[in-house]
Structures are given as structure tokens and as C-alpha cells.
Amino acid sequence: MNYKEDKSNIIICAGGTGGHIIPAITLGKNLTEYNVYYICGNRDIEKKIYNTYKIKPLILDIKSFKPLNFILKFPSLLLYSIKILKILKPKTVILAGNYISFPVGIASIILGKKMLLLEQDAVIGKTNRIFSKYALKIFSGFPLPFKYVDNRKIVHIGHILRENIFEFKDDPSLKLDKSKKTILIFGGSQGAKNVAKKIIDFLYPLKVKFNMILVAGNHYEDFKDYNEINILPFYENMGFLYSVSDIVISRSGAISVAEIKSLNKKAIFIPFENASNSEQIKNLERIGLKKDRFVVIREKELTKEKLISAMEKLLTKENVEEKSEYDLKKQIGMVKEYV
Secondary structure (H helix, E strand, C coil), X not given: CCCCCEEEEEEEECCCCHHHHHHHHHHHHCCCCCEXXXXXXXXXXXXXXXXXXCCCXXXXXXXXXXHHHHHHHHHHHHHHHHXXXXXXXXXXXXXXXXXXXXXXXXXXXXXXXXXEEEECCCCCCHHHHHHCCCXXXXXXXXXXXXXXXXXXXXXXXXXXXXXXXXXXXXXXXXXXCCCXXXXXXXXXXXXXXXXXXXXXXXXXXXXXCEEEEEECHXXXXXXXXXXXXXXXXXXXXXXXXXXXXXXXXXXXXHHHHHHHHHCCCCEEECCCCCCHXXXXXXXXXXXXXXXXXXXXXXXXXXXXXXXXXXXXXXXXXXXXXXXXXXXXXXXXXXXXXXX
16 A cells, blocks of 8 residues: 655654663654654653653653563554554654654555664664565664664764753752763663663762762652752763763763763763673774763773772873864765665
8 A cells, every 4th residue: 555655754763761762853853854653662761861851751651671461462463553653654664773663664564665774873773674675774873884784774963962061051950069070870761760770879978079960760759868969860961960070970871981982071881781692892892982081981890999999090191172073064964865
């Protein structure tokens, strides 16, 4: 069956984590010639992120990838995805990876929609691998080559970073003592609660010496009772947080690493090692960080002594202001060639 496409409509499917959602939103906001619709899952953090950007996405009723539950729900998720595509008749469907993309990708194949993939990690994710056979192009954050896919389909555009990380917008609501160094702690939603709790417990006695900011995301309620530390939920004004921070302690998702590199921040990375294909380790290996600007601590080796030693090492390094060569306009132009 053929459906008449609406050449002004595009669907972007991005859910699961901020590492999938934020680049997709940044891309969508800059495809100004089109009506962009977003699809995500039903996790609170997903809806919070979209709400922060004043976007009301279409919701697939799935909160996590539990294989049996996903299989049982898949028929209804697929039917809903087909319904959306039939109503909107998009010119193009852009998938940002993650299990949320799977029913939308299958619906796109059934209805013969043009498919593009957005892959920001150093390793092509499992969902994007599956759909790479059907996609016109794969927009990658890292340069070629990639395993498991036809590299002729790869268009290396670099990492799509939210524009506000380069903007300074003061936030007087944060309690920061300008005489102290500031430590910014954040991480992805996968396994971040436990490592964040460990970091805060290690550093809490040093609150008299440092300003500490924790972006707790979905786990905000678990940390709100820590006094004298700035505990934030998902936070849009990241340019301000980066600008006031002397050290960033973070997981090593592709977008986090790319932002830290672009802003030349000093960082301690604690990779999430249960991520598929050890992608967070490979992100650090491939992105080309300056060796004197970061320390990697494996999560199983994280101790108070190692953490404080890494902080002391980085604090001896001089802060260097460098102009970023990031060019979002060029990236968007490369995507538009295929939309």
C-alpha cells in the first residue's frame, strides 16, 4: 500500500537516555523547514527531558527493556507506531538508537518510509545495527571505520551538542562560594545512582573545601537530603555548570565526553562497563582527549583515595581557555542533504 507523504513532516524517535534524546532534540530544533515530531518511551526521565525543552512527544508505553515484557508488548507498540506514521505521513523517519526505536523502525520498513540513523557512540548500537540494512544513511559522532555495518552508509558529522553548553547564563539559585573550587558530578541514567552515591559519600566531608554540584536526573529524590551540596534534577542550563566547574566527574557516554572535550574541561571519568560492547570505554579511546586533562577510574576500582588523588592531580593543571571548533550549522547542513 502506498501512502502520500507529507514532505513537511519528519519523525525523530529518541528515548531511553539523555545521550540519545538531547542530540535528537538539538537536531530537530534546527530542522526549521520541517514539522518535527518526536517519539519516546514512558520513563519519567524521558518525559522530563522533553518537557525541559517544551516539547510534547508521542509516547510509546514502555519503560525499560526487559526481554519478555518487551516481546509481549511489541505487537501493541508496533501497531501504535504504524498508526502514528499513517496519520503523520512523514517524509523521513530518524532513529536515534535504543530499544525505543525498534517498533518505529519496523513500522517504517512496513510502510516504506525513508530511514536515517543517528549514532553518537564509538560502537554502533544493536538497534541501529539491525536497521542499518534498511537506512539510507547513518550519521556518526565518531569517524570511520565501524564494525557490523556497511561503512559506505556512514556520514561522519561529529557529535551533535546542545547549543546552551556554549552559553553562560547565571543561576543565582545555586549556592556557590566563589573562594572555593567547584566539582560538578553527573552521569547517564544507566547505573548512575550507585556510583553517584559512592562519590558523594566519599566527597561529602570535603564540602567545607569545595562547592559540589550533583545533577541527579531521575534519582533526584535519593539525594535531596544531602545538605550543603547543590543537588539538581535534569538541568537545562549546563553552560553555566560547566563554566563554574573546575573538575567534572562523569560517566563516559559519547555526548558527555564530547561536551567535556569541546569545553576543554578537566574530568574524572568512571565508565559504565555494563553498557553494550563496552561502548563507554571505547568512547574515551576514540575521542582524542588531551592526556593531561582527564583521569579514568574503573568503577570496581573506585575508592575514596583514588578519587581524591585524581582530583588533586587535575587541580594542579592550569585552566586553559581554547576556542571550540564546533560547528552545528555545518552538521545540520550535512543531515539536510539526506532528509
